[in-house]
Amino acid sequence: MCMCNRSMSRRDMMRGAVTLGTAAAVGGMELLRATPALAAVPNPSIASTSAWGARAASSAVSVLSYKPSYIVIHHTATSNTTATTQAAAYSLARSIQNYHMDSNGWIDTGQQFTVSRGGYAMEGRHRSLERLNLGTSFVRGAHVGAGNVNNEAIGIENEGLYTTATPPTALYDKLVNLCAYICDQYGLPATQIFGHRDFMATACPGNILYGMLPGLRSDVAAVLAGGNYSTVVDNATAGRFTASANWLTSSWSSQKNGADYRYANPVLASDTAWFKVNIPSAGNYMVDVWYPADPGYNTSTPYIVATSSGNQTVAVNQTTNGGSWRNIGTFNLAAGDYNVVGVSRWTSGTGYVIADAVRVRNS
Ligand SMILES: [Zn+2]
CATH class of the missing domain: 3.40.80.10 (Peptidoglycan recognition protein-like)
Structure with a gap:
């Protein structure tokens, strides 16, 4: 609320002062970081x-x-x-x-x-x-x-x-x-x-x-x-998904995002399927993932997020909670158009690992 045209009682002013003081004490750095830089609006392709x-x-x-x-x-x-x-x-x-x-x-x-x-x-x-x-x-x-x-x-x-x-x-x-x-x-x-x-x-x-x-x-x-900012990349999004031929395509599950999804057997080797995202400006972004769930899928599918300080891995149980967006965390991402989220096959779980869609957003 704008206070410019309102006469403030001494109590109001005291309350305001206390609030500001608390914010400065515990959240000063957060407040500074939260100041948004004006970013160019991304071209929506x-x-x-x-x-x-x-x-x-x-x-x-x-x-x-x-x-x-x-x-x-x-x-x-x-x-x-x-x-x-x-x-x-x-x-x-x-x-x-x-x-x-x-x-x-x-x-x-x-x-x-x-x-x-x-x-x-x-x-x-x-x-x-x-x-x-x-x-x-x-x-x-x-x-x-x-x-x-x-x-x-x-x-x-x-x-x-x-x-x-x-x-x-x-x-x-x-x-x-x-x-x-x-x-x-x-x-x-x-x-x-x-x-x-x-x-x-x-x-x-x-x-x-x-x-x-x-x-x-x-x-x-x-x-x-x-x-x-919010953008969705599906495994079928042109030019934004890459995976080796070991990743097969299925349209079997009704919980899929889009027409189909990719799946692969787990293996103790790096063979990551990548979702490429155009990040408009450096900052913190929430990453959501979408997969069809099935009892035969992997209980510990590694999602890799390419953060500004290196790759971070989040294990997701793909036997449950499928068919909707599932948040896997907030990550600091660099600006640019690059492979931001991957699905790795490197897990000791036994079921298929699934790569279907990711969403990156900042609100
Ligand atoms: Zn009309």
Whole structure:
């Protein structure tokens, strides 16, 4: 609470003094360390139109020579599919483009960006990504058929129908990161995020997702302030998972994250499967791991975290507590894009060791 305009009684002042004194005595160093450094907002790795195999636009897209002034959130109103792979995301992008060009008669995909239920961010209309990365202009979209919105805003389509359903965490997390990157590139405050229905009579983006917009704005604001970071790397995340051929692939367990997971027999040798994470700035981060549990898996699977002071190993019992995020601790990590979390085969336990997904966050 701000005290500037409040008259303080002597008792208030004494109480304040005592509190400050205690903090300084026991937490002085913590307070100093907790001061956040302003970090650049990480690029959320957006797949380009060429990556997902877009058709050429039927005529040249319009580049507007100024910055957008807000972001409009949509849902695609397609099914709430459980297909969460990169291939499924790219297929969605192609089908949206086909629909917008062949049925709506538009020159290209309507929106500038798309987020899939599996958490893949993709360029929609051609050149949207090129313009975003430059941060000084944007491509005119076709996503709000009212007023002057298409000349003012970036549109993001979120895969699914959110009238009664809640978006998957992977989608929401990516949407936060995408919005934060757009805001950072164009100098927009997080308050400049709206829903399609704010501009015209439409159910879009659904009551549930629309109701999440205040939370989205505050989550984006936190990222912009350098105070909030969360990213998920699955064994299927392109370019972010490496493992030897000894690590086999299975989609057997219903507790898996994404379409499948990797497993290997334990061996007394180093053969670590690694999850690569882009850490935006040096500091303390929480590490969560996700694995399907099974009585036949390992009771002491070694997770290795590459901390700023060397590797630390945490043993996790993968026979239980599967199918959800499980925190394995808080670690000091250096900034950079590197192998942050690994699953080692080096354990005396007998069951399979599992590498499925990791999440790194600072709140
Ligand atoms: Zn919409």
